[in-house]
Amino acid sequence: MKEYNLIINGNSYSVVINELEETLAEVEVNGTPYQVNIDKPFKKSATAPVTRAPRVAAPSAAKTSHSTGKAAPAGGSYTVNSPLPGVILEVSVKEGDTVKAGQKMIVLEAMKMENNIEADRDGVVASIKVNKGDSVLEGAPLIILN
Numbered sequence: 001m002k003e004y005n006l007i008i009n010g011n012s013y014s015v016v017i018n019e020l021e022e023t024l025a026e027v028e029v030n031g032t033p034y035q036v037n038i039d040k041p042f043k044k045s046a047t048a049p050v051t052r053a054p055r056v057a058a059p060s061a062a063k064t065s066h067s068t069g070k071a072a073p074a075g076g077s078y079t080v081n082s083p084l085p086g087v088i089l090e091v092s093v094k095e096g097d098t099v100k101a102g103q104k105m106i107v108l109e110a111m112k113m114e115n116n117i118e119a120d121r122d123g124v125v126a127s128i129k130v131n132k133g134d135s136v137l138e139g140a141p142l143i144i145l146n
Contacts, residue, residue, distance in 0.1 A: 003016045003017075011134070011140055013029055014031070015029050018033075030081065031139065032081075077144050077145065079143075080120075080145065082138055083115070083138065084138055085137045086111070087135050087136075089132065091105070093106075095127060096125060097124070098123075099119040099123055099124070099145065101118075101122055103119045104116045105117055105143055108136070117143075121145070125144075126146045128143055129142055129144070
């Protein structure tokens with residue numbers, strides 16, 4: 001198992017490679033598991049790096065409204081994560097705003113669909129981790145609520 005911390009478009013991702021077999025890798029990105037196809041067979045060597053970026057398969061179905069997140073361990077904060085890979089079209093809140101459960105916070109374009117990312121609990125926007133136009137991976141942190 002190898003662990004990497006990657007920064008893509010200014011966003012930090014924790015990537016763990018659990019298993020590699022020929023052209024299939026089992027990885028976790030920010031705790032979300034994926035099966036990734038690699039375009040060239042992986043050579044089994046303890047020092048062989050993966051030389052090309054893996055392609056992540058898109059989820060099979062998309063909802064039009066999403067609310068997702070993981071509780072952070074300290075301070076009662078809550079991280080709202082991207083449910084799908086896509087592009088941020090709109091950020092409807094700013095730091096310090098009070099949000100209610102069900103309130104739209106972000107519009108994410110994924111698979112040619114606009115997806116509203118809504119608050120699933122009341123809170124105050126502590127931090128916004130993305131900007132309009134950013135590309136995000138599934139599981140990427142978008143907003144931290146207190």
